[in-house]
Amino acid sequence: MKIIQLIKKLTLIDFIKGFIVTLKAFFRRKVTVQYPEVKTPLSPRFRGKLALMRYDNGEERCIACKLCSAVCPAQAITIESEERSDGSRRTVKFDIDAFKCIYCGFCEEACPVDSIVETNIFEYHMTENQQRIQTKEMLLATGDQYRDQTIENKKKDSRYR
Amino acid sequence: MSDNKKIIVTIDGIEHEAQPGQMLIELTDQTGTYVPRFCYHEKLSIAANCRMCLVEVENSNNALPACATPVSDGMVVKTKSKSAKTAQESTMEFLLINHPLDCPICDQGGECELQDLAYTYGKNQSRFDIQKQTKKNDDLGPLVSTDMTRCIMCTRCVRFGTEIAGIQELGTIGRGEDSNISTYVSQTVDHELSGNIIDLCPVGALNNKPYRYTDRTWELDQVESISPHDCIGTNIMVHKKDDIIRRIVPKNNPDINETWIADRDRFGFDGIYSEDRVSNALIKSNNDFGESKLSNAIDQVVEHIRSCKNENRSIAVLFSPSSSTEEQYLLSDLCHQLGITAIDSRLRQGEFINDVDRRFTPHMNITLSEVDTMKNTLVIGSDLRKETPILAHRVKKSADSGALIHSINAHPSEYHFQIDQDLSTDNWVNNIGLVLKAAINLTKNHLPNNIADHLDLLDEPTAEHEKVAASMCQDNSLIILGLNAYSNHKYQLIRSYVHILASVCKTNLCELSEGSNTIGASIYHTINDGAENIQNTSEILQSKHDLLIMYGFEPNDTIYKNELIECMKSANSLVVFTPYMNEHFQQYADIVIPINTHYESDGSMINLELRNQTFTHNQIINSDQFSNVEVLMSLYQGMDMQSKSIDEINESIQTGIEIIMNSSERISLIPEVTQTKPSAESAIEFNMYNIDNVLRRSKPLQQTKEGIGKK
Numbered sequence: 088m089k090i091i092q093l094i095k096k097l098t099l100i101d102f103i104k105g106f107i108v109t110l111k112a113f114f115r116r117k118v119t120v121q122y123p124e125v126k127t128p129l130s131p132r133f134r135g136k137l138a139l140m141r142y143d144n145g146e147e148r149c150i151a152c153k154l155c156s157a158v159c160p161a162q163a164i165t166i167e168s169e170e171r172s173d174g175s176r177r178t179v180k181f182d183i184d185a186f187k188c189i190y191c192g193f194c195e196e197a198c199p200v201d202s203i204v205e206t207n208i209f210e211y212h213m214t215e216n217q218q219r220i221q222t223k224e225m226l227l228a229t230g231d232q233y234r235d236q237t238i239e240n241k242k243k244d245s246r247y248r
Numbered sequence: 249m250s251d252n253k254k255i256i257v258t259i260d261g262i263e264h265e266a267q268p269g270q271m272l273i274e275l276t277d278q279t280g281t282y283v284p285r286f287c288y289h290e291k292l293s294i295a296a297n298c299r300m301c302l303v304e305v306e307n308s309n310n311a312l313p314a315c316a317t318p319v320s321d322g323m324v325v326k327t328k329s330k331s332a333k334t335a336q337e338s339t340m341e342f343l344l345i346n347h348p349l350d351c352p353i354c355d356q357g358g359e360c361e362l363q364d365l366a367y368t369y370g371k372n373q374s375r376f377d378i379q380k381q382t383k384k385n386d387d388l389g390p391l392v393s394t395d396m397t398r399c400i401m402c403t404r405c406v407r408f409g410t411e412i413a414g415i416q417e418l419g420t421i422g423r424g425e426d427s428n429i430s431t432y433v434s435q436t437v438d439h440e441l442s443g444n445i446i447d448l449c450p451v452g453a454l455n456n457k458p459y460r461y462t463d464r465t466w467e468l469d470q471v472e473s474i475s476p477h478d479c480i481g482t483n484i485m486v487h488k489k490d491d492i493i494r495r496i497v498p499k500n501n502p503d504i505n506e507t508w509i510a511d512r513d514r515f516g517f518d519g520i521y522s523e524d525r526v527s528n529a530l531i532k533s534n535n536d537f538g539e540s541k542l543s544n545a546i547d548q549v550v551e552h553i554r555s556c557k558n559e560n561r562s563i564a565v566l567f568s569p570s571s572s573t574e575e576q577y578l579l580s581d582l583c584h585q586l587g588i589t590a591i592d593s594r595l596r597q598g599e600f601i602n603d604v605d606r607r608f609t610p611h612m613n614i615t616l617s618e619v620d621t622m623k624n625t626l627v628i629g630s631d632l633r634k635e636t637p638i639l640a641h642r643v644k645k646s647a648d649s650g651a652l653i654h655s656i657n658a659h660p661s662e663y664h665f666q667i668d669q670d671l672s673t674d675n676w677v678n679n680i681g682l683v684l685k686a687a688i689n690l691t692k693n694h695l696p697n698n699i700a701d702h703l704d705l706l707d708e709p710t711a712e713h714e715k716v717a718a719s720m721c722q723d724n725s726l727i728i729l730g731l732n733a734y735s736n737h738k739y740q741l742i743r744s745y746v747h748i749l750a751s752v753c754k755t756n757l758c759e760l761s762e763g764s765n766t767i768g769a770s771i772y773h774t775i776n777d778g779a780e781n782i783q784n785t786s787e788i789l790q791s792k793h794d795l796l797i798m799y800g801f802e803p804n805d806t807i808y809k810n811e812l813i814e815c816m817k818s819a820n821s822l823v824v825f826t827p828y829m830n831e832h833f834q835q836y837a838d839i840v841i842p843i844n845t846h847y848e849s850d851g852s853m854i855n856l857e858l859r860n861q862t863f864t865h866n867q868i869i870n871s872d873q874f875s876n877v878e879v880l881m882s883l884y885q886g887m888d889m890q891s892k893s894i895d896e897i898n899e900s901i902q903t904g905i906e907i908i909m910n911s912s913e914r915i916s917l918i919p920e921v922t923q924t925k926p927s928a929e930s931a932i933e934f935n936m937y938n939i940d941n942v943l944r945r946s947k948p949l950q951q952t953k954e955g956i957g958k959k
Contacts, residue, residue, distance in 0.1 A: 152352030176353040176461040199352045
């Protein structure tokens with residue numbers, strides 16, 4: 088045994104083996120990307136920033152049924168509702184605490200009118216603590232901004248549901 | 249029902265004893281087997297029109313409705329067999345054909361009987377793909393919202409109208425597919441118990457209008473409580489979210505209110521969110537109120553009391569008959585220790601005789617549930633339906649089972665049951681005397697001269713009086729003395745008539761009292777000596793005081809409004825403990841101390857059948873976070889006096905209740921005619937939504953016909 092070890096030591100075989108591994112990796116396809124200049128592809132099922140959607144005529148979808156806030160495991164959603172002047176049931180307050188949200192997607196599953204959705208936006212930040220509360224206006228604005236993209240994603244995923 | 253003869257019914261393989269004549273569903277409810285139902289309600293008649301309670305009965309070709317099938321000996325019932333399941337499933341499928349799928353926006357969602365049963369007994373898939381029906385919504389007024397498309401035609405609300413309310417405000421129009429629940433000539437629902445159709449409706453067709461679209465049931469916390477708006481002590485459940493009361497629903501108590509509550513118990517709480525709530529202590533300087541800390545204001549009050557005490561100037565205390573017994577006890581004890589004799593809570597009593605009032609606390613000597621079994625009832629000086637809707641319902645129940653109801657009042661009052669003899673004339677007090685005279689003639693009782701002399705002055709009783717007297721002299725009779733008599737300037741005369749009539753005919757007696765806790769207020773004087781010199785409201789208002797303390801009420805709560813305002817004006821300093829600000833306080837008060845309303849405080853109240861009930865709201869609205877008891881305790885501390893602890897108070901309250909309960913004595917003298925001034929006006933319009941400061945500020949109630957004041 089000692090003789091074999093001695094030969095290995097002298098010929099630096101282990102070293103050479105290691106370099107061969109490195110050399111192989113050198114020619115393999117790269118998996119890392121130069122984020123943020125380059126981005127990896129996302130699944131249409133990706134669960135990112137929450138948004139509230141509207142109907143095609145611009146009417147907000149949310150009917151204040153509060154099922155999302157009931158199902159939310161992190162209790163991140165706070166809703167207050169009232170009867171709007173036209174007699175329909177609407178929210179007066181729809182706050183999501185972005186720090187509490189765990190992006191589980193239960194709210195989206197619970198929503199009977201497909202109002203609350205998860206976009207695939209994951210890069211967003213806030214500079215002050217208070218900004219973690221996303222109000223109804225902010226959520227609707229997010230929904231308007233990423234409307235086409237979100238609809239596209241939901242369409243792609245729909246055949247698996 | 250023939251007793252002793254029990255029959256055996258087998259339900260799901262288990263044998264049960266049943267009484268002949270019982271309906272199957274009553275037996276299954278007793279034995280704990282649940283049979284689904286929509287139209288069946290234990291307090292209503294049987295309609296058997298929803299067909300949800302179909303069960304399989306052996307030897308019967310079809311499934312039978314459990315609510316309309318009487319039990320018979322040897323019956324074998326299967327509630328969970330395949331045929332029963334299929335029947336229930338099919339019924340559910342038919343019910344859901346026209347029921348909209350709007351559970352997410354329906355307020356009933358989460359507490360809906362249809363929703364629950366559709367989960368348990370329904371099919372997963374709908375086979376119906378034609379257009380669903382829609383129906384017209386009627387405006388039922390400010391209390392009940394309608395979404396008639398959701399209606400499943402169980403007709404509970406219609407039967408409530410005919411059987412409980414006694415006035416059919418809702419009815420079924422049309423047949424089959426076109427049938428519809430509506431008011432016949434687009435009227436609002438104005439009955440004082442109408443809010444109960446909200447609870448009765450198994451779906452979301454009739455709902456709570458002020459609560460509409462605000463919360464879901466699973467968000468609410470529930471607190472048990474007592475309604476503070478009448479002397480019945482109705483049990484309620486207060487539903488809160490984020491410590492704000494969202495709605496009130498009945499708590500089932502078969503001894504008091506069964507499953508019903510009056511509309512003012514249900515919607516009255518809205519008044520506590522009125523804009524004129526006082527949240528900071530206010531001290532007036534140069535005719536302007538300045539906000540101050542509560543402790544500073546209390547220090548000032550203590551100073552006022554002290555200086556008045558030292559210079560022997562007069563102090564008067566008036567407090568609300570609806571405040572909790574603990575508060576009333578502490579106030580009375582404070583005055584007792586300070587030697588203040590001018591203290592009273594009877595703001596609506598029309599005439600006072602201190603000696604009589606102290607010995608005979610108005611209460612009833614039977615329980616509320618015994619009212620159902622009375623055979624003859626005489627209602628004296630009362631708009632019973634407005635004053636105590638729950639007691640009126642009890643009287644209606646007795647009338648429905650054949651009792652004779654007579655009425656003597658200043659004006660014919662509206663009833664939802666047949667009145668046998670109505671002796672309501674302008675000379676109604678005389679009529680009571682004549683009934684008494686007729687009763688004495690009938691029973692040939694020997695009476696003290698005082699009464700005999702008095703009665704000799706009256707005319708001879710007519711046949712009607714004799715009829716009433718004869719019916720009173722039978723067993724199971726009851727006399728109810730109402731608030732209209734209570735506020736009358738001849739109250740003492742009426743009261744002694746009634747007491748003597750009750751002892752002559754050996755009837756039961758029920759005296760209504762103002763506010764929710766007049767008995768609690770009288771407890772202190774019942775158990776403590778030295779109450780001989782205590783002045784009454786009338787005496788207090790006649791004289792000028794250096795310091796007037798008003799606790800928990802406002803001038804509109806008393807029938808002596810003008811006199812009280814005069815008294816407030818003439819007082820050197822006026823200290824008000826109030827939850828609300830109003831123009832009179834703004835003008836005359838020197839120190840305003842915010843207190844909590846009933847719906848925020850803890851304590852106990854004694855209802856007219858002497859039942860002591862506690863409530864715990866445990867919530868504090870004023871900015872200094874003082875509970876009412878703490879405010880009063882701090883007065884004691886300021887005066888360097890020792891207050892009793894809550895436990896000691898509760899013990900004394902218990903003794904007081906026992907004393908009142910054990911005294912079966914009745915007034916046996918006709919009072920001398922006394923002219924007490926100020927005397928109340930003879931006829932006072934009793935507005936059931938204007939009797940205390942919370943109701944007066946409840947927006948939904950004030951929008952009703954009664955609230956607006958039109959008939």
